[in-house]
Amino acid sequence: MSLIKLRNVITLLTTIVMLLAIISLAVSTPKKHVSAKGKDNDEKGTAVQVLDKGKWAPNTYNSVQQLINNYGENGPKYNSNNAPYAVFDWDDTSIINDVTDKFFIYQIDQLAYKLTPSEFAKVIKLTVPNGPFSGEVKNNNGEQITLEKITRDLNRDYKYLYNHYSGLKGNQPLEKIHQTNEFKDFKIKLYFLYQAINETYGAEVAYPWEIFFVANMTKSEVSKLAIKSHRHSLQVGITDVNLTSPVSMKGDTGVVSVSYTDGMRLAPEISNLMHTFKSNKIDVYVVSAGFEPVVEAIASSPEFGYNIPKNHVFGLRLEKNDHKQFEPLYKNGYPFTYREGKPDLIRSKIAIKKGGKDPIFIAGDSNSDYGNFTELNGIKLGLIVNHLSSGDFGKVSKKAVEQMGKANPKFVLQGVNENTGLWIPSESTIELGTNKDVLLNQELK
Structure with a gap:
C-alpha cells in the first residue's frame, strides 16, 4: 500500500472515531445544558431562566433555585392550568430602606402639600387620640408631650411656611425657606409626631396617618412626586440622621430630637x-x-428595573373624592396590609384568582410580614432578608437559623450589609454603623 493511500485510511478511521464519540456524547448529555449566561435549555430547546448567583448566601440560593426547578414551567410540579405565584414584601426586602418613610420626609423637605392651614390642622389630628403619648415620648427636658401641644406648634409653623413659600401662597424660594427656624422646627416636630404615634398607638394608626398628607392630590401627582423621592433617596448616602429642633421655636412642646436613616438602595x-x-x-x-402609589412608582417603573405589573402591586389605599383626589381616610373595606392584613389581602385579591391556593414563595423582613410567614400554610419557601428582627418575626428568623444547612428548609435567611445597602453572600447581616456580621438579634440568643 502506498504512503498516500495509508494516510487516507488513517484519516478515514480518525473521522469515524470522532463521529462515534460525538454521537455517544449526544446520547449521554443531560436533558438540560447551559447555552448562555443565566439560561438553560430544556429538552425542547426552550430557553429557561436560571437565577443569577449574585451575592446570595449559597444555601439560600440553592433552596430558591430548587424551588424554581420544581415549580417553574419545566418542573415536575408546575400546573399550567393554575400557575404558581410568589409574593414579595417591598420595604427592606425588595429594596433597602422604606419608600413611604422616605416619601414622607421628601414631602416635608419639598413642602409638597395641597393643604390650606385649616385643612392641615384637621389632617394632623385625624385618627390620633387626644392626650399624652406613651411615657417614652418626651421632649429633651424629659417632659411628656401631648397631641394638643405638638399640633399647636406644627400649625404655627405650617401657617408661616404656607404664607412665605413660593410653592404655596408666598414668594420665597425653597432654599431660603429651608434656612428658617420655622421650617427646621416643622420638619423635626412632624417626624417626631409620626414616631410618637407609632410608639404609642402602633402601625395601625401611624401608617395611614403618615400618608394622609397627600390629601387633595391625584394619583398622578403622588406618582410623580414619588419618582422624584425615589431618585433622591437612591442618590444620597445611607446614613443615620440626627436632628434637634431650634430652641427659639420650642413653643408648647419644647425642644425635641429625631433620628432616621437616610438613603435607599x-x-x-x-x-x-x-x-x-x-x-x-x-x-x-x-x-x-x-x-x-408610592410603592408602585418604583416597583412598576422601567427606570428601576423591577417591572412588576401595576395590577400586581398592593399596598395601603386611601379613599378618593369625586375629583379623583385622595382623601385623608383609609379605604373602606380594604385590608390593612400589615401583619395579619397581608394574608387577608392575598386571599381576597390574589388567591381568589388562583383557585384559592397560597403562594409557593414569600419574601419579607419584619413584623409587618409575620402574618404571611405564619398563616399561609401552602408556602413552600419563605425568604427572610435579615435585618436582625426582634419580636414575633425574630422567632421566625430563629427557625430559619435552626434549618440552615438542612434539606428542604421552610425558611431561609439572606444577609445584608446595611452600610452599603447591598447583599452579602451570607445569612448574617452587618448592621449600620458596624463592621461585624451578626446572625440573630441579641434578644433571641
Whole structure:
C-alpha cells in the first residue's frame, strides 16, 4: 500500500472515531445544558431562566433555585392550568430602606402639600387620640408631650411656611425657606409626631396617618412626586440622621430630637429573582405596608428595573373624592396590609384568582410580614432578608437559623450589609454603623 493511500485510511478511521464519540456524547448529555449566561435549555430547546448567583448566601440560593426547578414551567410540579405565584414584601426586602418613610420626609423637605392651614390642622389630628403619648415620648427636658401641644406648634409653623413659600401662597424660594427656624422646627416636630404615634398607638394608626398628607392630590401627582423621592433617596448616602429642633421655636412642646436613616438602595438580586420567576411562568406580586402609589412608582417603573405589573402591586389605599383626589381616610373595606392584613389581602385579591391556593414563595423582613410567614400554610419557601428582627418575626428568623444547612428548609435567611445597602453572600447581616456580621438579634440568643 502506498504512503498516500495509508494516510487516507488513517484519516478515514480518525473521522469515524470522532463521529462515534460525538454521537455517544449526544446520547449521554443531560436533558438540560447551559447555552448562555443565566439560561438553560430544556429538552425542547426552550430557553429557561436560571437565577443569577449574585451575592446570595449559597444555601439560600440553592433552596430558591430548587424551588424554581420544581415549580417553574419545566418542573415536575408546575400546573399550567393554575400557575404558581410568589409574593414579595417591598420595604427592606425588595429594596433597602422604606419608600413611604422616605416619601414622607421628601414631602416635608419639598413642602409638597395641597393643604390650606385649616385643612392641615384637621389632617394632623385625624385618627390620633387626644392626650399624652406613651411615657417614652418626651421632649429633651424629659417632659411628656401631648397631641394638643405638638399640633399647636406644627400649625404655627405650617401657617408661616404656607404664607412665605413660593410653592404655596408666598414668594420665597425653597432654599431660603429651608434656612428658617420655622421650617427646621416643622420638619423635626412632624417626624417626631409620626414616631410618637407609632410608639404609642402602633402601625395601625401611624401608617395611614403618615400618608394622609397627600390629601387633595391625584394619583398622578403622588406618582410623580414619588419618582422624584425615589431618585433622591437612591442618590444620597445611607446614613443615620440626627436632628434637634431650634430652641427659639420650642413653643408648647419644647425642644425635641429625631433620628432616621437616610438613603435607599435597589436590590439587584431580588429584581433578578422576580424576573427569573416570571421567565419560569411563576407569577410575581408585591404586598406592602407602604402607600400603594408610592410603592408602585418604583416597583412598576422601567427606570428601576423591577417591572412588576401595576395590577400586581398592593399596598395601603386611601379613599378618593369625586375629583379623583385622595382623601385623608383609609379605604373602606380594604385590608390593612400589615401583619395579619397581608394574608387577608392575598386571599381576597390574589388567591381568589388562583383557585384559592397560597403562594409557593414569600419574601419579607419584619413584623409587618409575620402574618404571611405564619398563616399561609401552602408556602413552600419563605425568604427572610435579615435585618436582625426582634419580636414575633425574630422567632421566625430563629427557625430559619435552626434549618440552615438542612434539606428542604421552610425558611431561609439572606444577609445584608446595611452600610452599603447591598447583599452579602451570607445569612448574617452587618448592621449600620458596624463592621461585624451578626446572625440573630441579641434578644433571641
